[in-house]
Amino acid sequence: MALSDNNTNRIDLKLVAEMVQPHTRVLDVGCGDGALLALLAETRDVDARGIELSREGVADCVARGLSVIQGDADTDLADYPDDSFDYVILSQTIQATRNPRLVLEQMLRIGRHAIVSFPNFGHWRMRGQVFFQGRMPVTDALPYSWWDTPNIHFCTIRDFVALCDVVGAKKERAVALDAAGGKVGVNAPWWFWNLFGAQAVFLLKRG
Amino acid sequence: MDRQDKYSVDADEMSDSSPSLADPQKEANEPSSPVARFGPDTPLLMDCGVVLNRWQIAYQTYGELNAAKSNAILVCHALTGDQYVASRNPITGKGGWWTSMIGPGKPIDTDRFFVICANVIGGCTGTTGPASLNPETRKPWGLSFPVVTIRDMVRAQAALVDSLGIETLFCVAGGSMGGMQVLQWAASYPTRVFSALPLATGAKHSAQNIAFHEVGRQAVMADPDWRQGRYLEEGTRPAKGLSVARMGAHITYLSEQALHRKFGRKLQDREAPTFSFDADFQVESYLRHQGLSFVERFDANSYLYVTRAMDYFDLADDHDGVLARAFTGTKTRFCVASFTSDWLFPTADSRAIVHALNAAGASVSFVELESDKGHDAFLLEEPNLFATTRGFIGAAARARGI
Numbered sequence: 149m150a151l152s153d154n155n156t157n158r159i160d161l162k163l164v165a166e167m168v169q170p171h172t173r174v175l176d177v178g179c180g181d182g183a184l185l186a187l188l189a190e191t192r193d194v195d196a197r198g199i200e201l202s203r204e205g206v207a208d209c210v211a212r213g214l215s216v217i218q219g220d221a222d223t224d225l226a227d228y229p230d231d232s233f234d235y236v237i238l239s240q241t242i243q244a245t246r247n248p249r250l251v252l253e254q255m256l257r258i259g260r261h262a263i264v265s266f267p268n269f270g271h272w273r274m275r276g277q278v279f280f281q282g283r284m285p286v287t288d289a290l291p292y293s294w295w296d297t298p299n300i301h302f303c304t305i306r307d308f309v310a311l312c313d314v315v316g317a318k319k320e321r322a323v324a325l326d327a328a329g330g331k332v333g334v335n336a337p338w339w340f341w342n343l344f345g346a347q348a349v350f351l352l353k354r355g
Numbered sequence: 356m357d358r359q360d361k362y363s364v365d366a367d368e369m370s371d372s373s374p375s376l377a378d379p380q381k382e383a384n385e386p387s388s389p390v391a392r393f394g395p396d397t398p399l400l401m402d403c404g405v406v407l408n409r410w411q412i413a414y415q416t417y418g419e420l421n422a423a424k425s426n427a428i429l430v431c432h433a434l435t436g437d438q439y440v441a442s443r444n445p446i447t448g449k450g451g452w453w454t455s456m457i458g459p460g461k462p463i464d465t466d467r468f469f470v471i472c473a474n475v476i477g478g479c480t481g482t483t484g485p486a487s488l489n490p491e492t493r494k495p496w497g498l499s500f501p502v503v504t505i506r507d508m509v510r511a512q513a514a515l516v517d518s519l520g521i522e523t524l525f526c527v528a529g530g531s532m533g534g535m536q537v538l539q540w541a542a543s544y545p546t547r548v549f550s551a552l553p554l555a556t557g558a559k560h561s562a563q564n565i566a567f568h569e570v571g572r573q574a575v576m577a578d579p580d581w582r583q584g585r586y587l588e589e590g591t592r593p594a595k596g597l598s599v600a601r602m603g604a605h606i607t608y609l610s611e612q613a614l615h616r617k618f619g620r621k622l623q624d625r626e627a628p629t630f631s632f633d634a635d636f637q638v639e640s641y642l643r644h645q646g647l648s649f650v651e652r653f654d655a656n657s658y659l660y661v662t663r664a665m666d667y668f669d670l671a672d673d674h675d676g677v678l679a680r681a682f683t684g685t686k687t688r689f690c691v692a693s694f695t696s697d698w699l700f701p702t703a704d705s706r707a708i709v710h711a712l713n714a715a716g717a718s719v720s721f722v723e724l725e726s727d728k729g730h731d732a733f734l735l736e737e738p739n740l741f742a743t744t745r746g747f748i749g750a751a752a753r754a755r756g757i
Contacts, residue, residue, distance in 0.1 A: 197718065206722045210690065211742040213750025217691075217709055217721035227713045 159329035172234035178241030182209035225254035243299040265349040270304030270342040316355035377445035386413040386481025405501035413481025414473035418465035431529030431536035437480040440472040462744040477503035477660035485656035498584035528552035530733035542681040550751040557704030559669040568662040571600035598646030610696040610729030678711035689719040690747040699730040
């Protein structure tokens with residue numbers, strides 16, 4: 149995960165976990181130190197697998213008894229057969245992939261459902277930093293300067309919705325969280341989410 | 356590739372230099388360890404087409420088998436290893452070759468698990484091989500022994516596991532050639548392997564590795580004392596050839612960084628080069644020592660056979676060239692690990708295994724561990740390997756209910 153380990157992040161994990169039906173097969177792409185996998189294994193009794201780029205993250209996961217391989221979301225999803233998982237999760241990772249569209253397509257191919265959570269670059273604080281300071285945004289949730297960030301493909305909620313349409317993904321559920329971790333008005337229009345959602349979680353399936 | 360020959364001087368000094376060392380030739384037939392003997396009712400059907408009607412397999416066990424017989428871990432040894440994985444080798448007097456990994460409270464915990472380690476078929480510490488007596492001729496088999504494959508080794512181990520009354524192994528673990536056996540076990544007997552730990556290995560032997568092995572075999576065969584493989588009968592010993600083979604092979608088990616760190620260009624007990632071909636450099640002296648100590652414990656023909664077994668190994672080739680088919684439908688839990696500085700079985704080899712396991716939908720963990728110790732890292736003090744093994748074995752034990 150290319151995000152800081154703050155409280156909002158944990159709420160985001162719980163929200164993702166709630167979208168997963170118990171006793172299913174789950175692949176967490178970019179699983180970091182395995183926090184979400186451990187949460188899923190404990191609370192949802194799933195067959196939890198992970199892929200993580202960093203050697204340290206994988207070593208931590210395996211030492212915790214999690215089934216995790218060292219790999220790259222951009223290249224290694226191609227090895228998995230169609231429908232090998234019930235859920236493929238990309239938690240706070242899509243902005244760090246080289247080819248987000250390809251990754252999303254692969255997720256929808258190998259999983260019956262895909263769950264994607266990501267920071268919303270359209271949030272008013274982001275817009276404010278660009279607009280008023282003329283600087284690339286640096287926030288608690290996204291603490292990196294532009295020159296050392298692993299996050300290379302930022303998008304807004306509306307951008308992501310557009311990508312879903314391009315790859316033909318069907319949106320089964322979508323939730324936006326504000327900076328404090330509270331849910332942004334469920335029936336609010338997309339523009340409202342795009343302004344006040346600090347991050348978003350989408351449950352998708354093949355269209 | 357085995358702890359006896361690792362370059363730690365401490366290990367050499369710890370060795371038992373008492374005169375009670377066992378005779379290798381006696382150990383090849385009547386080992387100090389337990390041995391399971393099989394007759395014509397349990398023949399060994401070998402890949403080359405030969406049926407061995409009388410054969411034996413020497414092994415060691417550690418810990419207690421539980422009542423459900425569900426806690427057995429089979430450890431497969433590497434090229435020149437033996438059954439003494441966690442106890443004194445009677446030929447060398449040295450301790451077990453994987454005591455950092457196996458023992459009470461260790462990552463493979465003998466307080467919890469029943470650990471079995473057997474000498475491979477074709478080996479020379481008590482399992483039938485070229486140094487054993489052919490029961491029909493009462494002479495050493497020598498080169499008349501059938502060529503052995505990794506699958507033959509695994510078949511022989513399966514017969515041993517049968518004879519111990521164990522249906523399913525909780526885990527099969529091993530590095531290098533041992534890792535090849537782990538993969539073969541998982542492919543040949545998927546329902547008998549609950550979890551598998553192949554380390555620093557590959558699903559096939561690379562052209563480069565075959566090439567190194569061929570150099571070693573040619574060194575043995577070029578020694579006039581090899582006598583076309585009949586040295587045991589003729590009372591000679593191809594010590595020079597086998598020693599050179601070992602020296603060459605040993606380099607492949609290390610890394611440039613490890614050699615540099617340990618020896619650099621340091622001279623051996625002298626201030627200046629001698630302008631001769633004496634062992635001026637420490638690294639030369641070290642390699643000569645490795646070669647000499649190896650020939651004291653290992654049979655030259657056996658070296659030809661076990662290297663050949665690795666060369667022939669290509670698991671995908673047995674499954675129409677598709678490695679994933681070797682693992683179709685497997686329920687075995689795998690943990691694959693490689694080391695950054697291992698150039699004999701580089702990480703790409705492990706990744707190929709992992710890709711195939713993913714394609715087969717298998718449960719697999721994979722980690723590339725940071726180490727500058729080269730291929731031998733799997734046998735040495737590597738805290739990350741221990742943490743990985745502990746985590747994997749612990750999680751598998753919970754899943755198995757032990």
